[in-house]
Amino acid sequence: MVIENLTRILIRLPSIEKLSFTTLSVLHTLSRKSPMRLTELTATEQVTQSAITQLVTRLEQDGLVERRSDPNDGRVVQVHITARGTNVIDSRRLDRITQLSKFMEGLTSEENRAIASALPALRRLVELGNGS
Template sequence: MDADHAVERLTRSIEDFNSVFIRLPGTDRLSFSALSVLHTLSRRGPCRLSELVRTEQIKQPALTAAVSKLERDRLLVRGPDPSDGRAVLLSLTDIGRQLVVGRHTERADRLRALIDQLPAGRRKRLLGIAGVLDDIVSLADQQRPTDRQDPDHRQDLDDERTRP
Protein backbone atom coordinates (compact mmCIF):
# COMPACT_ATOMS: atom_id res chain seq x y z
CA MET A 1 0.00 0.00 0.00
CA ASP A 2 1.52 3.34 -1.02
CA ALA A 3 1.56 6.37 1.31
CA ASP A 4 -1.22 8.23 -0.55
CA HIS A 5 -3.53 5.22 -0.37
CA ALA A 6 -2.70 4.74 3.33
CA VAL A 7 -3.54 8.40 4.09
CA GLU A 8 -6.83 8.08 2.18
CA ARG A 9 -7.70 4.93 4.13
CA LEU A 10 -6.74 6.58 7.44
CA THR A 11 -8.86 9.63 6.58
CA ARG A 12 -11.86 7.44 5.78
CA SER A 13 -11.34 5.41 8.97
CA ILE A 14 -11.13 8.55 11.11
CA GLU A 15 -14.27 9.99 9.49
CA ASP A 16 -16.18 6.74 10.06
CA PHE A 17 -14.90 6.50 13.64
CA ASN A 18 -15.85 10.13 14.36
CA SER A 19 -19.35 9.52 13.01
CA VAL A 20 -19.81 6.66 15.47
CA PHE A 21 -17.81 8.14 18.35
CA ILE A 22 -19.66 11.46 18.48
CA ARG A 23 -22.91 9.56 19.04
CA LEU A 24 -21.69 7.25 21.82
CA PRO A 25 -23.20 9.25 24.68
CA GLY A 26 -26.84 10.13 24.25
CA THR A 27 -27.50 13.84 24.67
CA ASP A 28 -30.85 15.06 23.45
CA ARG A 29 -30.79 18.63 24.66
CA LEU A 30 -27.69 20.00 22.86
CA SER A 31 -26.74 19.98 19.19
CA PHE A 32 -23.46 18.53 17.95
CA SER A 33 -22.34 22.09 17.18
CA ALA A 34 -23.04 23.25 20.73
CA LEU A 35 -21.26 20.22 22.17
CA SER A 36 -18.30 20.87 19.89
CA VAL A 37 -18.08 24.48 21.12
CA LEU A 38 -18.07 23.27 24.74
CA HIS A 39 -15.38 20.69 23.99
CA THR A 40 -13.23 23.28 22.19
CA LEU A 41 -13.49 25.71 25.11
CA SER A 42 -12.62 22.87 27.49
CA ARG A 43 -9.57 21.88 25.45
CA ARG A 44 -8.27 25.29 24.38
CA GLY A 45 -9.52 27.60 27.12
CA PRO A 46 -11.30 30.94 26.64
CA CYS A 47 -11.74 31.97 22.99
CA ARG A 48 -13.16 34.82 20.99
CA LEU A 49 -16.22 34.12 18.89
CA SER A 50 -14.23 34.67 15.70
CA GLU A 51 -11.73 31.98 16.78
CA LEU A 52 -14.61 29.57 17.29
CA VAL A 53 -16.02 30.44 13.85
CA ARG A 54 -12.77 29.14 12.38
CA THR A 55 -12.26 26.12 14.63
CA GLU A 56 -15.87 24.96 14.50
CA GLN A 57 -16.37 25.88 10.82
CA ILE A 58 -19.80 27.31 11.52
CA LYS A 59 -21.09 30.58 10.07
CA GLN A 60 -20.98 33.43 12.59
CA PRO A 61 -24.78 33.96 12.84
CA ALA A 62 -25.35 30.26 13.59
CA LEU A 63 -22.51 30.18 16.09
CA THR A 64 -23.75 33.36 17.76
CA ALA A 65 -27.17 31.73 18.22
CA ALA A 66 -25.58 28.54 19.61
CA VAL A 67 -23.40 30.57 22.00
CA SER A 68 -26.43 32.56 23.18
CA LYS A 69 -28.27 29.31 23.97
CA LEU A 70 -25.24 27.92 25.81
CA GLU A 71 -25.04 31.16 27.77
CA ARG A 72 -28.77 30.99 28.65
CA ASP A 73 -28.22 27.39 29.78
CA ARG A 74 -25.38 28.68 32.01
CA LEU A 75 -22.81 26.46 30.25
CA LEU A 76 -20.57 29.34 29.16
CA VAL A 77 -20.04 32.99 29.98
CA ARG A 78 -18.75 36.04 28.16
CA GLY A 79 -16.01 38.10 29.75
CA PRO A 80 -13.54 40.82 28.78
CA ASP A 81 -10.39 39.83 26.91
CA PRO A 82 -7.49 40.87 29.19
CA SER A 83 -5.37 41.67 26.12
CA ASP A 84 -8.11 43.90 24.61
CA GLY A 85 -10.82 45.10 26.99
CA ARG A 86 -13.11 45.93 24.06
CA ALA A 87 -13.19 42.29 22.92
CA VAL A 88 -15.09 39.40 24.51
CA LEU A 89 -13.82 35.96 25.49
CA LEU A 90 -16.11 32.96 25.86
CA SER A 91 -15.31 30.48 28.61
CA LEU A 92 -16.93 27.50 30.28
CA THR A 93 -18.81 27.78 33.54
CA ASP A 94 -18.47 25.07 36.19
CA ILE A 95 -21.71 23.56 34.87
CA GLY A 96 -20.29 23.56 31.32
CA ARG A 97 -17.07 21.90 32.52
CA GLN A 98 -19.07 19.25 34.38
CA LEU A 99 -21.09 18.52 31.24
CA VAL A 100 -17.90 18.10 29.16
CA VAL A 101 -16.31 15.85 31.80
CA GLY A 102 -19.50 13.79 32.10
CA ARG A 103 -19.69 13.30 28.32
CA HIS A 104 -16.02 12.35 28.22
CA THR A 105 -16.50 9.80 31.00
CA GLU A 106 -19.56 8.31 29.33
CA ARG A 107 -17.78 8.13 25.97
CA ALA A 108 -14.72 6.52 27.54
CA ASP A 109 -16.88 3.89 29.25
CA ARG A 110 -18.75 3.06 26.05
CA LEU A 111 -15.58 3.07 23.94
CA ARG A 112 -13.86 0.82 26.50
CA ALA A 113 -16.71 -1.68 26.13
CA LEU A 114 -16.22 -1.71 22.34
CA ILE A 115 -12.42 -1.97 22.57
CA ASP A 116 -12.76 -4.87 25.03
CA GLN A 117 -14.44 -6.83 22.22
CA LEU A 118 -11.31 -6.62 20.03
CA PRO A 119 -8.62 -9.30 20.04
CA ALA A 120 -5.77 -8.50 22.48
CA GLY A 121 -3.25 -7.64 19.75
CA ARG A 122 -5.62 -5.19 18.06
CA ARG A 123 -6.47 -3.57 21.43
CA LYS A 124 -2.79 -3.05 22.17
CA ARG A 125 -2.13 -1.52 18.72
CA LEU A 126 -5.15 0.78 19.00
CA LEU A 127 -4.29 2.02 22.47
CA GLY A 128 -0.70 2.68 21.36
CA ILE A 129 -1.69 5.31 18.80
CA ALA A 130 -3.30 7.80 21.21
CA GLY A 131 -0.02 9.71 21.52
CA VAL A 132 0.33 9.94 17.74
CA LEU A 133 -3.20 11.35 17.44
CA ASP A 134 -2.39 13.87 20.20
CA ASP A 135 0.67 14.94 18.20
CA ILE A 136 -1.45 15.47 15.07
CA VAL A 137 -3.95 17.59 17.04
CA SER A 138 -1.09 19.70 18.45
CA LEU A 139 0.37 20.23 14.98
CA ALA A 140 -3.04 21.28 13.64
CA ASP A 141 -3.55 23.69 16.56
CA GLN A 142 -0.12 25.26 15.95
CA GLN A 143 -0.93 25.82 12.28
CA ARG A 144 -4.30 27.47 12.96
CA PRO A 145 -3.98 31.27 13.09
CA THR A 146 -5.43 33.08 16.08
CA ASP A 147 -7.31 36.37 15.87
CA ARG A 148 -4.19 38.27 16.78
CA GLN A 149 -2.22 36.62 13.94
CA ASP A 150 -4.89 36.82 11.23
CA PRO A 151 -5.50 40.33 9.85
CA ASP A 152 -8.32 39.05 7.60
CA HIS A 153 -10.57 38.73 10.65
CA ARG A 154 -10.46 42.37 11.77
CA GLN A 155 -14.15 42.77 10.89
CA ASP A 156 -15.04 39.79 13.10
CA LEU A 157 -13.18 41.43 15.97
CA ASP A 158 -14.92 44.74 15.41
CA ASP A 159 -18.27 42.93 15.36
CA GLU A 160 -17.44 41.17 18.65
CA ARG A 161 -16.54 44.43 20.36
CA THR A 162 -20.00 45.81 19.74
CA ARG A 163 -21.79 42.78 21.20
CA PRO A 164 -22.90 42.70 24.84
Protein backbone atom coordinates in the same frame (compact mmCIF):
# COMPACT_ATOMS: atom_id res chain seq x y z
CA MET B 1 -11.66 5.32 6.10
CA VAL B 2 -11.31 3.44 9.39
CA ILE B 3 -10.80 6.68 11.34
CA GLU B 4 -13.80 8.25 9.59
CA ASN B 5 -16.00 5.26 10.46
CA LEU B 6 -14.77 5.20 14.06
CA THR B 7 -15.44 8.93 14.36
CA ARG B 8 -18.98 8.41 13.06
CA ILE B 9 -19.57 5.68 15.65
CA LEU B 10 -18.17 7.81 18.49
CA ILE B 11 -20.26 10.83 17.50
CA ARG B 12 -23.43 8.73 17.49
CA LEU B 13 -22.90 7.03 20.85
CA PRO B 14 -25.93 7.59 23.05
CA SER B 15 -25.57 10.35 25.61
CA ILE B 16 -27.47 11.72 28.56
CA GLU B 17 -26.89 15.30 27.36
CA LYS B 18 -28.73 15.82 24.07
CA LEU B 19 -26.80 18.67 22.48
CA SER B 20 -26.16 19.45 18.83
CA PHE B 21 -22.84 18.63 17.20
CA THR B 22 -22.00 22.34 16.84
CA THR B 23 -22.86 23.03 20.48
CA LEU B 24 -20.63 20.19 21.63
CA SER B 25 -17.87 21.31 19.30
CA VAL B 26 -17.92 24.83 20.79
CA LEU B 27 -17.88 23.45 24.33
CA HIS B 28 -15.01 21.08 23.48
CA THR B 29 -13.07 23.96 21.92
CA LEU B 30 -13.64 26.16 24.95
CA SER B 31 -12.71 23.32 27.31
CA ARG B 32 -9.26 23.35 25.69
CA LYS B 33 -8.82 27.04 24.84
CA SER B 34 -11.07 29.14 27.10
CA PRO B 35 -11.40 32.08 26.95
CA MET B 36 -11.83 32.90 23.28
CA ARG B 37 -13.17 35.82 21.30
CA LEU B 38 -16.31 35.31 19.24
CA THR B 39 -14.27 35.88 16.07
CA GLU B 40 -11.88 33.06 17.10
CA LEU B 41 -14.80 30.72 17.74
CA THR B 42 -16.29 31.64 14.37
CA ALA B 43 -13.04 30.65 12.67
CA THR B 44 -12.44 27.41 14.59
CA GLU B 45 -16.04 26.21 14.30
CA GLN B 46 -16.37 27.28 10.65
CA VAL B 47 -19.76 28.92 11.09
CA THR B 48 -20.95 32.46 10.49
CA GLN B 49 -20.52 35.24 13.01
CA SER B 50 -24.30 35.39 13.34
CA ALA B 51 -24.57 31.65 14.02
CA ILE B 52 -21.83 31.65 16.66
CA THR B 53 -23.37 34.70 18.36
CA GLN B 54 -26.76 32.96 18.56
CA LEU B 55 -25.18 29.74 19.80
CA VAL B 56 -23.12 31.49 22.48
CA THR B 57 -26.28 33.33 23.60
CA ARG B 58 -28.09 29.99 24.02
CA LEU B 59 -25.11 28.45 25.82
CA GLU B 60 -24.95 31.47 28.10
CA GLN B 61 -28.68 31.18 28.89
CA ASP B 62 -28.10 27.50 29.73
CA GLY B 63 -25.24 28.43 32.07
CA LEU B 64 -22.62 26.59 29.99
CA VAL B 65 -20.57 29.65 29.00
CA GLU B 66 -20.30 33.26 30.04
CA ARG B 67 -19.16 36.41 28.30
CA ARG B 68 -16.67 38.71 29.99
CA SER B 69 -14.80 41.80 28.94
CA ASP B 70 -11.19 41.25 27.95
CA PRO B 71 -9.09 42.61 30.85
CA ASN B 72 -6.60 44.05 28.31
CA ASP B 73 -9.20 45.62 26.01
CA GLY B 74 -12.62 46.48 27.43
CA ARG B 75 -14.09 46.68 23.91
CA VAL B 76 -13.47 42.97 23.34
CA VAL B 77 -15.74 40.24 24.69
CA GLN B 78 -14.32 36.85 25.58
CA VAL B 79 -16.31 33.64 25.93
CA HIS B 80 -15.43 31.48 28.95
CA ILE B 81 -16.65 27.96 29.61
CA THR B 82 -18.34 27.66 33.01
CA ALA B 83 -17.95 24.87 35.55
CA ARG B 84 -21.29 23.52 34.32
CA GLY B 85 -20.06 23.55 30.71
CA THR B 86 -16.87 21.78 31.73
CA ASN B 87 -18.94 19.21 33.61
CA VAL B 88 -20.99 18.48 30.47
CA ILE B 89 -17.82 17.82 28.47
CA ASP B 90 -16.17 15.78 31.23
CA SER B 91 -19.25 13.62 31.84
CA ARG B 92 -19.71 12.98 28.10
CA ARG B 93 -16.03 12.03 27.82
CA LEU B 94 -16.27 9.58 30.73
CA ASP B 95 -19.46 8.09 29.29
CA ARG B 96 -17.81 7.62 25.89
CA ILE B 97 -14.77 6.00 27.49
CA THR B 98 -17.07 3.56 29.27
CA GLN B 99 -18.92 2.75 26.06
CA LEU B 100 -15.72 2.43 24.02
CA SER B 101 -14.24 0.17 26.71
CA LYS B 102 -17.18 -2.20 26.21
CA PHE B 103 -16.37 -2.37 22.47
CA MET B 104 -12.74 -3.06 23.27
CA GLU B 105 -13.67 -6.10 25.37
CA GLY B 106 -14.29 -7.84 22.04
CA LEU B 107 -10.68 -7.30 20.92
CA THR B 108 -7.81 -9.69 21.38
CA SER B 109 -4.84 -8.77 23.58
CA GLU B 110 -2.80 -8.28 20.42
CA GLU B 111 -5.40 -5.88 18.98
CA ASN B 112 -5.48 -3.92 22.26
CA ARG B 113 -1.66 -3.66 22.21
CA ALA B 114 -1.75 -2.50 18.59
CA ILE B 115 -4.19 0.28 19.49
CA ALA B 116 -2.11 1.27 22.52
CA SER B 117 1.04 1.47 20.40
CA ALA B 118 -0.77 3.68 17.84
CA LEU B 119 -1.94 6.21 20.45
CA PRO B 120 1.20 8.44 20.34
CA ALA B 121 0.89 8.80 16.56
CA LEU B 122 -2.85 9.49 16.82
CA ARG B 123 -2.21 12.05 19.58
CA ARG B 124 0.30 13.79 17.30
CA LEU B 125 -2.21 13.71 14.45
CA VAL B 126 -4.73 15.48 16.71
CA GLU B 127 -2.11 18.09 17.66
CA LEU B 128 -1.37 18.74 13.99
CA GLY B 129 -5.08 19.03 13.25
CA ASN B 130 -5.48 21.53 16.10
CA GLY B 131 -2.66 23.66 14.75
CA SER B 132 -0.13 22.76 17.43
